[in-house]
Amino acid sequence: MKKWLRRIALSLLVLVIVAVASGATYEFLGRRAARRDFPLRGELVDIGGRRLQVDCRGSGTPVVVLEAGLSTGGALDWSAVHDSIAQTTRTCAYSRAGIMWSDAASGQLTAKRVAEDLHAALGKAGEPPPYVLVGHSLGGPYIMTYTGYFGDEVAGLVMVDASHPEQLQRLKEVAPAAVEPNLTPMKVARALSWAGVVRLAMRSAPTMPNQSAEDARPIAAYASHSIDGAMAEMEALAATFDEAGRFRTLGDRPLVVLTAAKPMPDSVRAALKLSPEGAAKMQAAWKAMHDDEASWSTRSRHVMVDDATHYIQFDRPDVVIEAVRSVVDSVRAPLAVASDSTRR
Numbered sequence: 001m002k003k004w005l006r007r008i009a010l011s012l013l014v015l016v017i018v019a020v021a022s023g024a025t026y027e028f029l030g031r032r033a034a035r036r037d038f039p040l041r042g043e044l045v046d047i048g049g050r051r052l053q054v055d056c057r058g059s060g061t062p063v064v065v066l067e068a069g070l071s072t073g074g075a076l077d078w079s080a081v082h083d084s085i086a087q088t089t090r091t092c093a094y095s096r097a098g099i100m101w102s103d104a105a106s107g108q109l110t111a112k113r114v115a116e117d118l119h120a121a122l123g124k125a126g127e128p129p130p131y132v133l134v135g136h137s138l139g140g141p142y143i144m145t146y147t148g149y150f151g152d153e154v155a156g157l158v159m160v161d162a163s164h165p166e167q168l169q170r171l172k173e174v175a176p177a178a179v180e181p182n183l184t185p186m187k188v189a190r191a192l193s194w195a196g197v198v199r200l201a202m203r204s205a206p207t208m209p210n211q212s213a214e215d216a217r218p219i220a221a222y223a224s225h226s227i228d229g230a231m232a233e234m235e236a237l238a239a240t241f242d243e244a245g246r247f248r249t250l251g252d253r254p255l256v257v258l259t260a261a262k263p264m265p266d267s268v269r270a271a272l273k274l275s276p277e278g279a280a281k282m283q284a285a286w287k288a289m290h291d292d293e294a295s296w297s298t299r300s301r302h303v304m305v306d307d308a309t310h311y312i313q314f315d316r317p318d319v320v321i322e323a324v325r326s327v328v329d330s331v332r333a334p335l336a337v338a339s340d341s342t343r344r
Contacts, residue, residue, distance in 0.1 A: 038217065038218035038221050038222070040053060040101050041053070041055045041075065041076075041101075042054050042055025042056065042075070042093075042094075043055075043125065044101065044102075045120075045121045045124045045125045046124060047117060047120040047121055047124060048120065050097070050103035050104075050105060051102065051103045052094055052095065052096070052097065052102045052103070052117060052118075052121045053074065053075060053094060053095045053100055053101035053102045054075075054092055054093075054094045054121050054122075054125045054127075055075050055082075055092065055093050055094065056090060056091065056092040056125065056127055057082065057083065057086035057090075057091055057092075058085075058086030058087060058088070058089060058090050058091050059089070059090050060088065060089035060090050061089065061090065061130065061332075062089060062090075062129070062130040062131055062132050062155050062156070062328060062331045062332070063089065063090045063091070063092060063122075063127050063128070063129070063130070063131050063132070064085055064089055064090065064091040064092070064131070064132045064134060064324055064328065065092050065094075065118070065122070065131050065132070065133050065134065065143075066078040066081075066082065066085075066091065066092065066093040066094075066134050067118075067133060067134060067135040067136070067139035067142050067143050067146075068093075068095075068096070068099075068136055068137075068139055069135075069136040069137025069138045069139050069163075070137060070138040070230060070233050070234060070237075071137075071230060072099060072100075072219060072222070072223050072226035072227060072229075072230050073099075073100070073219045073226075074093075074094070074095025074096065074099040074100035074101075074102065074226065075093035075094055075095045075100065076093075076100065076215050076218060076219055077093075077136065077311075077313070078093045078313060079211060079212070079215035080208075080210040080211060080313055080314050080317040081313050081317045081320050081321050081324075084317070084321045085321055085324050085325070088324075088325050088328055089132075089328050090127070092122070092125070092127055094118065094121060096114060096117065096229060096233070097109075097114075097117060097229055097232075098225070098226065098228050098229020098230075098232060099226045099229040099230065100218070100219070100222050100225075100226055101222070102229070104228060104229060105117075105232075108236070109232045109233060109235075109236045110236065110239065110240070110243060111141060111142060111145040111239075111240045111243040111244050112145060112149065112243060114142050114145065114146075115142065115145045115146040115148075115149050115150065116149070118142075118146060119146070119149075119150055119153075129152070129153035129154070129155070130153060130154070130155035130331065131153055131154055131155060132154075132155060132156040132157065132158070132324065132327050132328055132331060133146060133147065133154055133156075133157045133158070134157070134158040134160060134320075134324055135157070135158070135159060135160065135162050136160040136161065136162065136311070136312075136313060137160070137161060137162060137163055137310065138163050138233065138237075138240070139160070139162065140159045140160075140162020140163050140164070140244075140293070141162070141163055141165055141240055141241060141243075141244030141245075142240075142244070143157060143159075144157075144165075144244050144247045144248070145240075145243060145244045145247060147247060147250065148244075148246065148247030154253065155253060155254075155331040156253050156254040156255065156327040156328070156330060156331045157250065157253060157254075157255050157256075157297075157327070158255070158256045158257075158258070158320070158323050158324050158327055159255070159256070159257045159258060159290070159293055160258050160312050160313060160320055160323075161258060161259060161260040161308075161310050161311075161312050162257070162290075162293065163241070164289035164290070164292065164293060165241045165242070165244045165245030165248075166241070166245065166289065167241070167286075167289060168237075168238060168241060170285050170288075170289060171282060171285060171286075174278060174281040174282050174285055175272050175274055175278065175281075175282045176273075177271070177272045177273045177274075178272050178282065208311055208314040209314050209315055210314050210315075210317055211314055248296050249296060250296045250297035251297065251298065252297065252298045252299050253297050253299065254297070254299045254300075254326075254327045254330035254331060255293075255294065255296065255297035255299065255300040255301070255327070256300070256301050256302075256303065256323040256324075256326060256327055257290050257293050257294045257300065257301070257302045257303070258303050258305055258312055258319060258320065258323055259286065259287055259290045259302065259303070259304050259305060260305055260308045260309055260310050260311075260312050260315075261283070261287070261304045261305055261306045261308070262305075262306060262307055262308055262309050262315075263279075263283075264279040264282070264283065265309075287304070290302060299330070301326075303319065303323065305319050
């Protein structure tokens, strides 16, 4: 009997070893294929011992800078609007530390560090201010932090269903599952990314509206690298909001705030453990926070996008494009007057 038990244990051990080796090989080959099949878009800019991916297109001033939300897509989260905005003015999307082609960062992640990374990357890439900053979701607090530290460079802003620095507190009563998500599956996936778990899961990931396969496939291919960067940002979320909350004054900079107002799908409501009434309260709280964001500038416009979910840039790219162009036009008007005065 003991002999058979030893054989069974040995067989199980062999199976585990084979599975681990197979997973590691699958991940190794997947990363090599990603580098081959989905080469860098734009350039890698050295910001002091590590590099960030920056993809700038078009020409003109001010330079539009696209700041993605909390995701693994980085610069490609703007694929549905990047080229169209670049027809109006110079437009740069980039991937933060540890996302897509960008190198990971060591040490503690802070909103100030994100701002400093972007500042260094734009400088090394030769992209001079003034900037119009466009932030989606968590990108909203990031661009407010950038404005707080480098305000002389920022001429205008667009908030795309942006997070609010008080959202954890304000949403806790109406939707606790939204502010206290179960991160265990993500942590397990990150821990096992070396074994191909993330890569395998991303094979069945759906594409977004107005997102081509050409733009979706690189995100999946680099997800096992990007998950580390995304999780670092998730774990620093409360500190990021606290830091960004210190910066809420934009003066007379032109500002457009876009709010996703499409009714919450039943699947999302169920995941957040909300009743229909609870979902309505959450969306009302979200709108109230965006009303507050719009009050941060004396030249603001708040637009409710009734047929868009959180990723407005994919659901309604035309709305985001129009919002950015309107801010660019507002910034250009005094620049044109100043240029004309100089010529005289």
